[in-house]
Amino acid sequence: AVLNGQRTVRTGSWQSDWAAIRHINIFFDNYRKCKAEFSEIRHTVGEAHFFRAWYYFGLLREYGDIPWYSSEIGLDDESELMRPRDPRILVADSILAELDKAIEFLDLRSRAGNNRISKEAALAFKTRVALFEGTWQKYHANSPFGTSGADPRRYFQACVSAAEELINGNYKRGIYSTGKPEEDYYQLFGFDNMNDIDEVLLYRSFNRSEGAGNAVQGYITYDMNQKGVTWELVSSYLGRNGKPYDYIGVSKVKKGNEFLLSIANECDPRLKSTVWIPGDLMSAELGKYFDRPTIDAGALQLNPTGFSVKKTANPNSPAAGRPWSVQAETGFIILRYGEVLLNYAEAGYELDRTVAFGALNQLRKRAGMPDFEVRPQQSDKNFTDYGYEIPDALYEIRRERRVELALEGHRDEDYRRWAAHALFKGKRPKGYPVSREEFPGYNRPVDANGLIDYYAGEMPSGYQFRPERDYLVSIPIDELTLNPNLKQNPGW
Template sequence: MKKKIIILTAFVGMMLLSACSDFLDRKPLTVPGNETFLASREQVENYINGLYLALPAPTQYGMGVRGEEKNSDNILAEKYDRRLNGENNEFSGASEWSKGYQNLRNVNYFFHYYCVPEGVESDDIRSLRGEAYFLRAYWHFYLLTRFGDIPLMNDFWDNNATVAGLQIPSSKRADVARFILSDLKAAVGEVAEANAKLYSRDKYQGLRINKEAATILAMRVALYEGSWEKYHKGTQFVTEDNSEEFFKEVLAWGDEKLFPAKLTLNTMETDKDAVEKGDPFAHLFNKSDLSQVQEAVFWKKYSLSGGVFHNLSALLAAGTVDGQGPSGLSKSLVDNYLNEDGTFIDPTDEKYKNFNVMFEKRDLRLLETVMHTNCKYRSTVGAKGSKPMNVKAFDLDNDDNNKEISSPGLNGDGTSKNVTGFHIRLGIDTTFVDGNSETAIILFRYAEGLLCYAEAAAELDKWDDNVAGKTLKPLRERAGVKYVAPQSDPHFPFTGLTPVLQEIRRERRSELALQGFRLDDLMRWRQAGILKGVEGRGRGAYLGEDEVLYQSFSPDARKSLRLVLTDKKGWMDPLYQYLPNGYLFNENRDYLLPIPPDELQLNHELHQNPGWGDVSE
């Protein structure tokens, strides 16, 4: 298998092309035997394996998805996201456009040259064809979330490689979403002529694209489009409201496919390695093998012996949040989590100035996501000088009492410097000592499907005890939080919501934090505006001299704390110098990326997204 992947990687590398405009300048395809290349099960599997390489996963030397959410209000980073601050230009969408269409071309190459004889199309091959339909849906959705209306690439465009042939108009975003859903229906076997039918997760223990993953992707797509059309209604970003149609699609996929699949959440009852109550959630992110964890519907396995690894464990063990510079998790994220009795906190309460009190009797997901006292960064046995975080007042009279103090890295340097006091715990492998890492990464998870279903039901006014009992209630119970009927929280960042929708949005943030969902949620809800203004740029922990975080540093170390930016009330305000007025997100433009100018010049059927002008005119 390793030899196959290496060969296929080289093959795919020869085929890769960027967007439409590159067709006129490219060299002819030089792959051997196009007409008969995809004629056997082995050839089909090898080709599909190569398409997996483009799916998101930690790069060998980067934070991957764990550090991605500086594009939202979950991570505050000195190298802040340019889009959030309105600093994008007309070329800012070029790489995303190219990436999306490049991967679509590779998938359509498969459909164009597929030539397995009808008589030998086994169930294995039909499932592999289902994977191709899934991937075509996946990359269309990637483009939809970034550009809205786009040309559908439902064929192999090489045959259109002339200026006239590439005059392809964009489809309305609703039609793009419908096309994506039709491809996913083909993937799971609902379209006879597609000759495709994905296996269920159990066949490969979640290591290959499967029926349940396609179901969750369909629910993700339908929820995204439904909420986009509802909340952007009346703006230049949407021309019609089909939200009810798409919300109903979410429920249909849930009722007909997700729940009948009999997946389970990872809980104390199902996780044989769980000891502490927070372990079932934590183990989704810090284990190398998730084959027996049904909640991990589709995941990527790493293997040091196989030469497939990343260095995320080393970065997390060093306290890194963003691999590009100083950063930290936001107080806003910490404030989102409930108390264990199901009540929400009052973030203005003076008691939360105490760093340790912030984590007392709270949602277990907070404790597993954010570093706090008694948490390990790595193994304390084999890693010299490593010790758990321990925030307590420095004893000026007896230095022996200070040996176990280990404060957040506020006075560090480089990427290990934390600017909020809140380090990432999610994904830390406490058995890690040094070297490379093989912790698994989940791409699709059962919990997301439950959250999609809950939100669509609430949007359709179909929320009841039955829906709560199979969505929010089990998620909160797994997190050690008592489920109580939703009530209005005056401190919740989004206004104008019913208590039910408010709590569903809270639950998404708690359950899916640092997993790459927050930006898309802010965009589809039309809520990026909460980042604007002085308060919108975010805060960190309290660093006043009267509380334990400041007091946990030695007198010498406190001198460097004078360089830490705080607001007038003593809360860390790390982006004050960079964003004195808060983010300058342009709500009339930045909800969508600009279509690259060279694409507009080549394809006169395209029109630029709102607020960016139109160089084709």
């Protein structure tokens, strides 16, 4: 709906958006009444600063500039309740200041653990926030979403400084690697217990015995859940030699499973860690192997693109190969060191055109890929058009980010901060080159290259994202009625 410009003006209130911040502000108004020594509650105060930053960043991403409240608002405090928005820079700087306080007060991860907020987690999150704000201010300049008093370099520097503190400081962090490039990246996302993995800076743990499980293994190893990886993502992976791979050329002579096997053998190993390949083990206990994509199935078993999601699978999980009702305990990574290295590389290049080869090569080495290399982007057989020119080095840094962080929930945030609607506006997500021998009765559309064009009927003109409006959501109408000092976002 977002990419297709189908969101409508919100009605009702945005009370739920602010509830967590209100609770945190009540804590800050009252925690000093605690009779315990500050050293005993120091970590808890740090967590509160972290979460105030976390929830405000969510509001900043969705709404843009918003009122900043650091104390509870009384029900009869009309002057506070009726405030206009604060400038975006004030909100962004306040979020970073909250994170600085969190970093000051929080325990190290060696004491807090990987599933509780720590100094390392706060530093990592600061790199994410600062990079988002710096790129938003840079790439939305002179647009309806431009920032008054924009200073993107200051935020790039904040990102670099936080990353360098984590990279060079005495912290527990690193890239997960056992020296097995065909396995390490894949295994990272499938563990239940991630407490001993240095790369995982913060994750959500699950425990079925406490009624807290998840359905991730069922959705990936049993049903495809009507989800599929797109051609656009797959074709962004380089070949194993570190050079652009001719996906279209190969697709003209190899179809279906043969195509999947070819790209698994000839491309960046992270690709076959992200997409199921024929012969892959899905469940050790059940002896279940991936046969072929379920492009002709119905209901939840459908995979519309032919590229089936594999990332986060664990064939040794008791839930693997079973329906989603059989709960798993697979950990969910929230912050990891690999992202920090990518944030550092991007912000560093935006700041002074320096390529962080050392940081990027840590990710390449884990995957068994050649060192990071900058080449003319026009030589890319699968050229990515951002709608504006960028340097070749930044083009490759963005590619590395897309590949390393694939399916981890960052892409939406990336295209928004880059103002990169040209990536998808007027286009449709495509699938793999279907084999008529494997699927003789397949009746969905394919394009001129033989790629599945599943959404040709539903979106004949491609995604209809509205760049003058859809980078932010609307403030609910009821809130504008209650507070005339609030102004609606552009285009709404």
